[in-house]
Amino acid sequence: MHEISLCQNMRHILDEAAQENDLTVISKVHLLVGDLTCVETSALEFAFSVCMKESIAQEAELHIIPVEGKALCNQCGNSFASKHFFTPCPRCESNEIQIISGEELTIQSVEAH
Amino acid sequence: MCTTCGCSDHTTTHNHDDHHLIQVEKDLLEKNNNYAQMNREYFFEHNILSINFLSSPGSGKTTLLEKTIDQLSQPLCVIEGDQQTSRDADRIGQLGVPVKQINTGKGCHLDAHMIGHAMEALPLSDNGLLFIENVGNLVCPALFDLGENYRVVVLSTTEGEDKPIKYPNMFHSADLMILNKSDLLPHLEFNLDACFDNAKSVNPNIEIITCSALRGHGMQDWFNWLEKKHFPQKKW
Numbered sequence: 001m002h003e004i005s006l007c008q009n010m011r012h013i014l015d016e017a018a019q020e021n022d023l024t025v026i027s028k029v030h031l032l033v034g035d036l037t038c039v040e041t042s043a044l045e046f047a048f049s050v051c052m053k054e055s056i057a058q059e060a061e062l063h064i065i066p067v068e069g070k071a072l073c074n075q076c077g078n079s080f081a082s083k084h085f086f087t088p089c090p091r092c093e094s095n096e097i098q099i100i101s102g103e104e105l106t107i108q109s110v111e112a113h
Numbered sequence: 114m115c116t117t118c119g120c121s122d123h124t125t126t127h128n129h130d131d132h133h134l135i136q137v138e139k140d141l142l143e144k145n146n147n148y149a150q151m152n153r154e155y156f157f158e159h160n161i162l163s164i165n166f167l168s169s170p171g172s173g174k175t176t177l178l179e180k181t182i183d184q185l186s187q188p189l190c191v192i193e194g195d196q197q198t199s200r201d202a203d204r205i206g207q208l209g210v211p212v213k214q215i216n217t218g219k220g221c222h223l224d225a226h227m228i229g230h231a232m233e234a235l236p237l238s239d240n241g242l243l244f245i246e247n248v249g250n251l252v253c254p255a256l257f258d259l260g261e262n263y264r265v266v267v268l269s270t271t272e273g274e275d276k277p278i279k280y281p282n283m284f285h286s287a288d289l290m291i292l293n294k295s296d297l298l299p300h301l302e303f304n305l306d307a308c309f310d311n312a313k314s315v316n317p318n319i320e321i322i323t324c325s326a327l328r329g330h331g332m333q334d335w336f337n338w339l340e341k342k343h344f345p346q347k348k349w
C-alpha cells in the first residue's frame with residue numbers, strides 16, 4: 001500500500017502549505033496523477049480519507065486529475081499517447097521511446113476557506 | 114489559468130467569493146527524493162557503489178547476496194528490508210558482513226529516509242559497496258528512489274516470462290535484470306526469448322544476466338558486471 005505513504009507525504013505538504021498561506025481549513029486538493037504511475041485511484045482515495053483524519057484537510061475533497069501518458073520516439077521524433085511503458089512508436093515501430101508525461105504525482109493546488 | 118474556475122488570474126493566491134485557490138505544485142515524493150539525493154551525494158563523495166535489489170518474494174535475493182559476498186574482497190555493508198523478522202540479516206551476519214535490518218511493519222517498501230538512518234548505523238568504508246535488499250514486492254518499491262547507483266531487479270524462472278510487462282514500472286526503472294534460478298529451466302516451460310523481449314519492451318536499455326545463485330551457473334557474468342560498475346566509479 002504505497003498509497004498510504006503517498007498520502008502521509010501529502011499531509012505534510014498540506015500542513016506546510018497551510019502554514020505558509022495562513023489557512024485554517026483546506027476544502028479541496030487538486031492532485032495530478034499520471035496514468036503510468038503504479039498508483040491505484042481507489043486506493044489513493046481510501047488512503048486519503050484515512051491519512052487526513054484530524055488534519056487541516058480532514059473534510060477536504062480529493063480531486064484527482066489524470067495525466068495522459070505520453071512518449072517521445074528517439075528514432076523518429078514522433079510524440080504519441082501511450083498507456084504503457086511498452087508501446088512502440090506507432091510511426092516507425094521503434095521501442096526506443098522516452099516517457100515525457102504520465103509519471104506525475106503532484107499536488108497542483110488546494111482550495112481553502 | 115485557474116483550473117477550478119477558468120479565470121486567468123496568475124497570482125499564486127486569489128479569491129473566488131468564499132474560497133482561495135492556492136498553487137502548491139509539490140511532488141508527493143519530493144521529501145523522499147531529497148533524502149535520496151543526500152544518500153546519492155554521500156555515495157559519490159565516498160566512492161561507494163550502492164545497489165538496490167528488488168523482486169517479488171523468494172526470487173533469490175538473499176541467496177544471490179550470500180554467494181556474492183563469498184566472492185568479494187572489497188569492504189561491503191548490507192541493508193535488509195523486510196516487513197517482519199531479521200532472518201535475512203541473520204543470514205548475512207553469519208558471513209561476517211556488517212548488516213542492518215529494517216523492518217517496515219505495515220509498509221511495503223524501503224524509503225530514502227530509512228536508508229539514511231541505516232547508513233549511520235553501518236561502518237561504511239570508502240571505496241566499498243552497499244547492498245540494499247528491498248522488501249519483496251514488484252510494485253511499491255519502484256516508486257521510491259533510495260539514492261542508489263544501480264537498481265537490480267531479480268526475476269526467477271518460476272515466476273513466468275510475463276512479469277516485466279505485468280509490473281512495467283519496476284522493470285522500466287531497473288538498470289539490470291537478473292534472471293535467477295536458471296537451473297530450473299529444464300523443468301519449466303519458460304520462454305527465455307519472450308522474457309527478454311518483454312523486459313526490453315518496457316526498458317530498451319535494461320541489461321540482462323541469466324544465472325543460478327544456488328548452483329553457480331552464470332554467476333561470473335554477475336561478478337563481472339559488478340566489477341565493471343565499481344571501478345572506476347562514475348558520476349551518476
Ligand SMILES: Nc1nc2c(ncn2[C@@H]2O[C@H](COP(=O)(O)OP(=O)(O)OP(=O)(O)O)[C@@H](O)[C@H]2O)c(=O)[nH]1
Pocket residue numbers: 168169170171172173174175176177201248249293294295296297324325326327328
Ligand atoms: N533452484 C534454485 N533455487 C534458488 C535459487 N536461488 C535461490 N533459491 C531458493 O529460493 C528460495 C528463496 O531464496 P531467498 O534467497 O531467500 O529469496 P529472497 O528473494 O531473498 O526472499 P525474500 O527476502 O523473502 O523476498 C530459497 O529456498 C532458495 O534456496 C536458484 O538459483 N535456484
Ligand SMILES: [Mg+2]
Pocket residue numbers: 174175176201246
Ligand atoms: Mg531475502
Ligand SMILES: [Zn+2]
Pocket residue numbers: 073074075076077078089090091092093094
Ligand atoms: Zn518513431
